[in-house]
């Protein structure tokens with residue numbers, strides 16, 4: 065009797081955990097759902113930017129503007145994120161040059177380990193960040209703040225732990 069009940073429970077759980085196939089637009093994910101009640105549904109969108117942490121923001125900006133001929137933004141301080149940012153326009157995406165701001169900057173440790181600078185994170189747009197967060201948490205992917213924060217483009221963002229994303233710090237941004 066007990067073993068029959070266990071088999072039924074395991075079979076139900078595996079049905080709940082079934083993944084959907086990828087769609088044409090990108091990764092299509094749904095959280096576990098049971099009894100015909102759909103879980104949160106969200107879609108991964110375009111690459112918004114690749115962020116590079118730099119030890120010398122003036123020098124890095126000059127490289128992209130004067131040597132490589134790119135259009136670059138002004139320097140924008142974002143004290144709530146502990147960084148200065150400069151965006152480099154690339155047409156199909158952007159680079160975000162990052163430099164520490166303040167004593168508790170989250171990129172200070174990274175620059176200590178990577179003295180010449182280096183690729184810090186990638187930012188991918190999602191169509192429903194709240195559903196994405198619920199779904200990813202259910203898949204044991206660690207989010208790096210309790211709630212989405214407002215990012216460099218004035219939209220909600222959430223960072224995912226690099227150890228849960230193949231060694232890459234991933235930022236999701238509401239499209």
Ligand SMILES: C[C@@H](C(=O)O)C(=O)SCCNC(=O)CCNC(=O)[C@H](O)C(C)(C)COP(=O)(O)OP(=O)(O)OC[C@H]1O[C@@H](n2cnc3c(N)ncnc32)[C@H](O)[C@@H]1OP(=O)(O)O
Pocket residue numbers: 115142145147149160162170171173174183184185187208214215216217221223225226227231232233235
């Ligand atoms: C404005 C906004 C926007 O674009 O909208 C931004 O850009 S804000 C940009 C700045 N904000 C953020 O980065 C917020 C999210 N970041 C964080 O919460 C943190 O920086 C963590 C990613 C959790 C790292 O924390 P912390 O530096 O204290 O830890 P840690 O140095 O001990 O690192 C723990 C492990 O993660 C690795 N690790 C650290 N930073 C990494 C990175 N950027 N990419 C890949 N791996 C990384 C370390 O090598 C280490 O691995 P080993 O143990 O193997 O050595």
